[in-house]
Amino acid sequence: MSLFLRVQRPMRGVITSANEVLISVELAAICGSDIHTLVGQRSTPHPCVLGHEGCGVVVKSSRPDVREGDRVTWGISTSCGSCFPCSLGLTNKCENQIKCGQVLIKRATLFGSYSTHIRCPAGTPIVKLPPALTPQLAAPINCPLATMVNALSKIPPVPRPGQPGASVALVQGAGMLGIYGIALLKEAGFSKVYCIDVNRSRLSRSADFGATPVHPDQAWPNALDPKEEIVSPDSIDVVIEACGNKDVLQQGLKTLRVGGTYILVGLVHKDSKLNISSQTVVTKCLSLVGVHNYTSQHLEEAVKFLSLHHDKYPFSSLMGPVYPLSEFRNAVEGAKSAHFFRVGINPHT
Template structure:
């Protein structure tokens, strides 16, 4: 094993601009693996960074949705071998705290991912002058190769296409987990999903898998609503000032559960009005930093409504990623229909522009053989 020269998409603080650079990636250390990335999703979280809405350590190697093939392993790696197909989990929990021990790694208090650091507080990246580089969310998926801890590389069946597999690592996993882990939706419950981008469509698909009915998709785009129906929504509503009234009428008193998958103040504040007494409002969309919303606390208490924050869908990656992959293979989660285009690494700036313009369908970077 040795240091590798790789091409990667780098954000250096120039708002709305990512450049492809040649960097150096060190060999994996003990309990780490180096992965040849075959596909990387372009996610809304990446756009928040590139648009200056979230502050992260820089220079940042962008991307956090990755799937690929294990190229080499460090000492002490026991459960993964060279050649394995894997999906990467960006939330790299410490594996030692009380939350991790209780089966809730998403609640880990010592995770270093948001600092763009591996669990030991270091990075394997540097530029050709030796300056340290920061992989966004400890992944840096928009690169030909990456290094992650062994526990963050989750093996999946070889017949799952890499573009599909990459989305399991964040958008699909987050939507699935919000339904199954956070809201614990039961068959026959009514549900609303506000915002049917990548995460919202994944919520819709997971609701169909859970047997929810009706499943109401809400968006400002008729094209996205049409896609939501293909993913399993029974109804599609354009967002307007009468939305709460229409949902209350359709569900005979409000939905059992409602999901906000955008991160906008107006829709986050509206969410509790869409559920019945005793219902659950689940916040999945991520707003810009320091966002505050106003809720009617007295009405929440009076109606016994539950507010749920969804962090990474409450995922346990080693458990949930294989389940999602198998559901895809069984034809129960049509993940491929969420992909609008496969693109080359050099087209990443165009992919971010498409996100800003609200273009339908996820862009996935596919690396050549």
């Protein structure tokens, strides 16, 4: 696949249509989906400006609610507000959407974060950032955190102490989605949150965010002897798949109690055909929910959540090394190494 990454320095203040916002990018982060594009696992129109995670300072705005000098983050897709999905509140699935980092340059110039500036078209959610949210904290908000806020909106309310209801969760995957999900679940009132991942380094970090880490070898050492299982069958209220591995579904279904909820977030790729028993889903009366991206409301809630809890959990440590845009290839290799939760790009150095 031939992709064209444009490093462009536009004329300051260039806005060509109503409700556009021009932002000087402070920091961009490399998402796993961009890696999938670069290695050919995801099809993206090109030439384009890649990248969608990031934050920045408004240079010019034709929107009355967004002013020059505001520090902001932006939504990863636009919405028209009038199509059928938008009428259902699914603005993240707008029929006329333009996706940040996945659009031809001639259709939306500079709508990608791997550039000195990003020009957000009309219909792009723009959310202001408080001073406490540094670029290292804020850059990943508009993808993994906002998506997990959407995921948690699909689960039943946590009951009051002593009352029956959802209170134990299992997060499959200790990447950025999983880490954010753990903190969100803990702050939502879940009494225990298990986290499972094959990467022991990332798994160990999940404890810093409130999880009980369990390696797959420990969780299910002997499938024939359920007494040895740490995560018991029929014991989990909510399972969130955040690893992108279809093979975890069987164990997730096994751990869910009757009436439990399974939320699929990470399985957004071609190799995601599920081999599960519908009998289990039906007889357990399970809810199986898919979550893809988020709405402007979820982005606003994500900013609010991090504003309230950024000093309670070590979120700032999730950002690894920051590279200048001129070293983009090195940044990609750093992201592909999986040694870091996120790798950053400063386009102005």
